[in-house]
Amino acid sequence: MNEYLQKVLTQTEQNNANELEYLQAVNEVLGSIEPVVEANEDLYKKTALLERMVEPERIITFRVPWVDDSGQTQVNRGYRVQFSSLIGPYKGGLRFHPSVNQSIMKFLGFEQIFKNALTGLPIGGAKGGSNFDPKGKSDNEIMRFCQSFMTELYRHIGQDVDVPAGDIGVGGREIGYLFGQYKRIRNAYEGGVLTGKDICYGGSLARKEATGYGLIFFMREMLAANNLSLEGKTVIVSGSGNVAIYAAEKAILNGAKVVTMSDSNGCIYDPNGIDLNLVKQIKEVERGRIKEYQKVHPNAQYLKNNAGEDSPIWTIKADIALPCATQNEISLNSAKKLVENGIIAVGEGANMPCTSDATNYLLEKNILVAPSKAANAGGVATSAIEMSQNSMRYYYTFDEVEAKLEKIMINIFKACNNAANEYNKKGNYVAGANIASFKKLADAMLAQGIV
Ligand code: NDP
Ligand code: 2IT
Numbered sequence: 001m002n003e004y005l006q007k008v009l010t011q012t013e014q015n016n017a018n019e020l021e022y023l024q025a026v027n028e029v030l031g032s033i034e035p036v037v038e039a040n041e042d043l044y045k046k047t048a049l050l051e052r053m054v055e056p057e058r059i060i061t062f063r064v065p066w067v068d069d070s071g072q073t074q075v076n077r078g079y080r081v082q083f084s085s086l087i088g089p090y091k092g093g094l095r096f097h098p099s100v101n102q103s104i105m106k107f108l109g110f111e112q113i114f115k116n117a118l119t120g121l122p123i124g125g126a127k128g129g130s131n132f133d134p135k136g137k138s139d140n141e142i143m144r145f146c147q148s149f150m151t152e153l154y155r156h157i158g159q160d161v162d163v164p165a166g167d168i169g170v171g172g173r174e175i176g177y178l179f180g181q182y183k184r185i186r187n188a189y190e191g192g193v194l195t196g197k198d199i200c201y202g203g204s205l206a207r208k209e210a211t212g213y214g215l216i217f218f219m220r221e222m223l224a225a226n227n228l229s230l231e232g233k234t235v236i237v238s239g240s241g242n243v244a245i246y247a248a249e250k251a252i253l254n255g256a257k258v259v260t261m262s263d264s265n266g267c268i269y270d271p272n273g274i275d276l277n278l279v280k281q282i283k284e285v286e287r288g289r290i291k292e293y294q295k296v297h298p299n300a301q302y303l304k305n306n307a308g309e310d311s312p313i314w315t316i317k318a319d320i321a322l323p324c325a326t327q328n329e330i331s332l333n334s335a336k337k338l339v340e341n342g343i344i345a346v347g348e349g350a351n352m353p354c355t356s357d358a359t360n361y362l363l364e365k366n367i368l369v370a371p372s373k374a375a376n377a378g379g380v381a382t383s384a385i386e387m388s389q390n391s392m393r394y395y396y397t398f399d400e401v402e403a404k405l406e407k408i409m410i411n412i413f414k415a416c417n418n419a420a421n422e423y424n425k426k427g428n429y430v431a432g433a434n435i436a437s438f439k440k441l442a443d444a445m446l447a448q449g450i451v
Contacts, residue, residue: 002034004041008050019103021327024356025110026054032434035423036442049445056109057090058082059102062152064130066144068137078149080128080156080164083109086444088122089160091380093167095129096145096174105129107327108167111351112380114437115373118412121384126162128153134169146177153178154185159192159390165383166196168326171242172208176201191390195383204386206401207379212246212349213402214378215322215370216254217409219347222370222429225417228344231255236318237274238262238311239325240283240290243349243376247322248276260313262305262325263290267313270300310334317341324349332357339365348372363428374412374433381408 001009012026030050037044044050064076079102082090092112095104105127113125132145157164166175175196182193197203206213216230223229233256237248240261248258257273268274268290278296282288294302303312314321314334321343323329329350330338335358338346345368348354352372354362362369382405389395396404413429419439420432 001031002037002041004045005030005034005037005050008054011051012054016103016106019106021103021107021352022110025107025352028356028359028430029110029114029434029438032431033438036435036439040442043446044442047446047450049442052445053441054110056081056083056106057085059106060156061102064132064145064149064152066141066148068141076130076132076145078128078130078152079105080153080162081105081109081126082156082162083125083127084113084441085124086113086441086448087117088124089158090126090162091116091123091165091383092126092128093165094170094174094178095127095167096132096134096169097129098131098133100129100131104327108351111373113441114434115377116380117437117440118374118415118433119377119381119384119408120411121381121408123163123380123384126164127167128164129167129170132169134174139173142174143177146174147181150178150181151185154182157182157193159190159387163192163383163387164194165380166242168241172196172198172203192387195386197386202390204382204389204401205396205398206405207382207386208242209246209249209402210382210405211243211376211379212248212324213250214381214405214409215243215247215324215347215349215375216250217378217406218370218375218413219251219320219322219345220254221410221413222347222368223345225413226368226427229255230320233257233319234259234317235320235322236260236313236316237322237324237349238267238313238329238353239323239350240279241324243379244322244324245276245280245283247324247347247349248274248279251322252276256320259318260316261290261293262311262313264305264325265289266291266302266304267311268293268300268302269316270297272299314338315341318343320345320347322347322349323353325353326350327352328355330354330358332361334358335361338362339367343367346370348375351376359430363430366427368427369430371416371430371433373437374416374429377412378405378409381405
């Protein structure tokens with residue numbers, strides 16, 4: 001590896017020891033950009049360009065005290081990693097999940113910089129959240145938590161400063177409570193401070209569908225470039241949240257058959273094709289568990305997750321896999337199983353769902369991999385369209401937003417494909433996405449001086 005790149009990698013490892021997810025994300029990007037670095041080595045070295053790229057502009061952590069329904073005070077930790085404001089206000093989701101820690105926040109914030117650059121829209125990169133576990137909490141507990149979280153976060157965000165949105169555990173309900181508290185503290189309606197708002201108070205049509213739909217638009221382009229299509233393909237989808245549901249919906253609209261969905265307890269396998277309306281009822285309305293699917297469709301199989309073992313979902317035979325749950329959900333062993341079963345493409349709806357060795361294995365076996373920072377960028381792109389509608393004090397129709405999203409995803413695929421071809425990595429869209437976004441960010445960094 002190039003000496004300068006190697007030096008920065010080693011330094012990053014030393015400075016962030018124990019932050020495994022963050023180091024995984026940095027390794028993947030830096031591992032892809034060697035030819036660009038070699039061509040600009042002196043300038044990058046002199047301006048410490050890579051060293052600046054891997055150091056967040058700001059990390060905020062804070063205490064979030066709240067009172068549960070029994071009257072007991074609870075304390076969680078809140079985060080906002082404002083990674084880069086190079087090309088726009090900090091932008092990225094909030095995750096509420098017990099696994100949240102600084103490494104996960106930094107990996108997500110780092111990925112977000114590159115993803116947001118690929119959208120072609122003026123948004124920087126950030127991520128935030130809390131180790132709060134929304135599971136089993138009452139609506140009032142969720143509201144009190146969100147209000148306490150915002151009571152600290154409000155001073156760090158703003159529609160031209162930093163614009164949070166949803167992620168795991170944060171959907172329309174949570175964004176509503178967060179927005180209400182922000183508005184109350186600020187005594188101003190600043191619509192563009194959060195995205196993923198409900199339509200009735202400033203949200204964008206098609207934002208809810210955007211990440212999943214965008215993933216399928218990207219898959220359609222990637223498959224077409226390789227003389228393939230979604231028509232008639234069997235698809236396994238993991239997760240049953242926002243991204244999974246709308247990826248499944250659009251895949252079905254494109255003629256594919258989706259046979260699985262999952263949550264952290266296990267997966268359902270319905271060889272006849274998933275009943276998506278039922279999944280929406282269970283997950284979006286009742287906030288229940290995926291196992292309940294079997295009550296209505298007793299012929300569907302339920303495969304339980306076993307602690308410490310790979311999810312059984314990746315052992316099910318299919319043409320296309322869409323991991324839409326969480327990071328590192330596809331291990332090397334699962335990747336081997338997918339290949340053994342004849343998979344042709346993997347579309348990453350979740351952020352960094354494959355371990356590094358899984359990604360490398362899939363690429364070695366010539367499996368088409370749609371990398372998360374490109375393939376799931378439709379969500380944040382539509383968030384930026386929500387911000388622009390808020391600034392204009394105007395609304396687009398569903399079809400108008402979807403058409404813009406489709407165009408953006410087509411352009412992202414082209415950018416990844418062109419960069420892969422230009423740098424002798426034909427068909428490697430992982431490298432293509434990293435190179436295309438890095439070049440844009442490097443140019444912006446050089447243009448703005450040492451900041
Ligand atoms: P949701 O909270 O709506 O759904 C998450 C789903 O994944 C649930 O089914 C959940 O199951 C499952 N899941 C979460 N954590 C784990 C885990 N540790 N192990 C197994 N299953 C798990 O989140 P989203 O759909 O919004 O997010 C899913 C992924 O997509 C994340 O990686 C997120 O970063 C990414 N993403 C989201 C975007 C968005 O716009 N929402 C945009 C781009 C990427 P359970 O209910 O049991 O926890
Ligand atoms: O990972 C992501 O891109 C998101 N969770 C969406 C972020 C956003 O600002 O819409």
